[in-house]
Amino acid sequence: MKLPEKFILRYEKIIPEFTLFLKSLEKKRKLSIRINSLKVNKRMMEEILKKYDYESITFYPYAFRLKSERDEFSIGNTLEHFLGYIYVQDIASMIPPIVLEPKKYEKVLDLTAAPGSKTTLISAIMENTGLIVANDINIDRLKALTGNIDRMGCLNVVITNLHGERFGNLFPEYFDKVLLDAPCSSEGTISKNYEVLNHWNELYINKMAKIQKNLIISAFKSLKKDGILVYSTCTFAPEENEGVIDFLLRRYDNALLEEINIPGIKTCEGITEWEGFKNEELKRCVRIYPHYNECEGFFIARIRKLP
Amino acid sequence: MKKIIKYFKEEFDIDEEVFKDYQFYEYKDNIYIMTEEAKNFDCEKIIRKGIRIARIVKNGIKPTTDGIQIFGYYAKKNIIYLNEEDLKKVLLGQDLHLELEIPEGYKILFYKNYPIGIGYFRNKKLKNQIPRSRRINLIDI
Numbered sequence: 393m394k395l396p397e398k399f400i401l402r403y404e405k406i407i408p409e410f411t412l413f414l415k416s417l418e419k420k421r422k423l424s425i426r427i428n429s430l431k432v433n434k435r436m437m438e439e440i441l442k443k444y445d446y447e448s449i450t451f452y453p454y455a456f457r458l459k460s461e462r463d464e465f466s467i468g469n470t471l472e473h474f475l476g477y478i479y480v481q482d483i484a485s486m487i488p489p490i491v492l493e494p495k496k497y498e499k500v501l502d503l504t505a506a507p508g509s510k511t512t513l514i515s516a517i518m519e520n521t522g523l524i525v526a527n528d529i530n531i532d533r534l535k536a537l538t539g540n541i542d543r544m545g546c547l548n549v550v551i552t553n554l555h556g557e558r559f560g561n562l563f564p565e566y567f568d569k570v571l572l573d574a575p576c577s578s579e580g581t582i583s584k585n586y587e588v589l590n591h592w593n594e595l596y597i598n599k600m601a602k603i604q605k606n607l608i609i610s611a612f613k614s615l616k617k618d619g620i621l622v623y624s625t626c627t628f629a630p631e632e633n634e635g636v637i638d639f640l641l642r643r644y645d646n647a648l649l650e651e652i653n654i655p656g657i658k659t660c661e662g663i664t665e666w667e668g669f670k671n672e673e674l675k676r677c678v679r680i681y682p683h684y685n686e687c688e689g690f691f692i693a694r695i696r697k698l699p
Numbered sequence: 700m701k702k703i704i705k706y707f708k709e710e711f712d713i714d715e716e717v718f719k720d721y722q723f724y725e726y727k728d729n730i731y732i733m734t735e736e737a738k739n740f741d742c743e744k745i746i747r748k749g750i751r752i753a754r755i756v757k758n759g760i761k762p763t764t765d766g767i768q769i770f771g772y773y774a775k776k777n778i779i780y781l782n783e784e785d786l787k788k789v790l791l792g793q794d795l796h797l798e799l800e801i802p803e804g805y806k807i808l809f810y811k812n813y814p815i816g817i818g819y820f821r822n823k824k825l826k827n828q829i830p831r832s833r834r835i836n837l838i839d840i
Contacts (some may be wrong), residue, residue: 426722426837431768446708466838468835469796469835469836469837469838470837470838471786471790471810471813473835474790474815474833474835475768475813475815476768476838486761497736499736505706515705520734521720521734521736522734522735522736523734523737523740525740534746538746538747539832541767542750542751543764543833545750545768545769546750547721547733547737547749547769548733548735548736548737548751548752549733549737549748549749549751550737550740550745550747550748551745551746551747552742552744552746553744553746554742554743554744562742563742667797675833693741
């Protein structure tokens with residue numbers, strides 16, 4: 393894989409053990425699955441897992457990394473997949489809903505929800521109670537979202553097709569929890585999808601950061617007092633990550649960046665200084681790198697809205 | 700939405716109790732099931748609430764595959780158990796010929812203890828109702 397020179401120059405400064413990181417991008421990653429606790433009890437889970445060689449994932453009892461070579465296509469043709477008993481999902485992608493800590497009967501907003509990997513996990517954690525508003529502006533991506541919600545049997549989800557930027561004004565201080573898994577330049581998925589590099593450039597990163605800043609304002613406005621907002625991306629660009637969080641913290645005095653602890657995952661602190669921002673608080677954000685965790689690259693921040 | 704609860708009781712002997720935590724909503728010949736909070740949520744450009752549990756058809760009500768995969772476990776009648784060979788055919792979208800002396804109507808299809816979906820049985824023929832988008836070429840049972 394040939395990475396753009398500018399990409400290397402940017403990230404060798406901030407990604408630790410950069411050579412290992414580059415090597416990890418070449419490696420074919422093992423699939424991970426999530427058992428759908430909405431449909432599967434403990435006995436059924438044991439039955440399903442008998443078929444797989446797997447290792448458990450510490451932070452979520454229904455998450456497993458498959459040890460043997462399996463491809464997504466073949467898993468998609470198994471009975472357990474057809475019945476919505478399993479969901480193929482990258483380990484890193486399971487983390488934002490875990491950090492969000494949704495509770496039974498709460499009102500949760502998943503602002504940019506398609507294709508629904510995180511929505512269906514939130515639904516499972518909430519045990520099919522309360523309300524999840526799963527929104528996405530892209531009508532084509534909504535098909536995948538509805539398909540996944542149907543297959544996983546989520547009865548607490550309302551699907552909407554609004555511009556995410558509108559929620560803050562339409563539903564001020566309405567939701568207990570908000571997940572903004574923002575559209576991004578997707579650098580963290582390079583090992584799975586080399587095409588990400590085709591449109592990679594700094595202009596694109598800045599364009600995405602602008603979109604993300606508008607979305608995070610809307611997400612924060614729609615959050616109840618004492619509510620939790622989780623912001624995540626699958627990219628490394630500081631402009632799209634810490635830069636967006638810094639923007640929110642500077643705009644709202646009542647936005648408190650909280651510590652994140654994910655058992656079994658090696659995380660790195662957020663970057664505190666980059667072109668455009670300098671803020672020690674940003675250490676509390678977490679960066680998840682593929683060479684430390686055999687997963688996609690991710691960025692996660694947890695913000696509480698103080699009363 | 701007493702009619703949908705009554706339908707599942709009469710056709711499949713699924714107790715009313717099973718649906719006690721949920722609400723129903725009928726829209727354009729589709730019946731959806733959802734939590735109370737989801738039913739009460741309102742805004743513009745809502746695509747859907749909950750999942751579609753059944754459709755209103757010419758001769759009554761037709762349960763959906765998605766609905767059966769959630770609530771089919773509780774059925775006590777109008778059930779057909781499939782063997783592995785027939786399961787593969789059903790998941791491919793094929794109809795089955797079954798030497799069964801049972802009344803015409805919708806039947807819940809089980810493989811082992813798992814509710815797979817729905818089929819319409821008439822004159823020893825089980826008409827496939829698995830949606831095209833859900834059909835698979837089953838591997839590795």
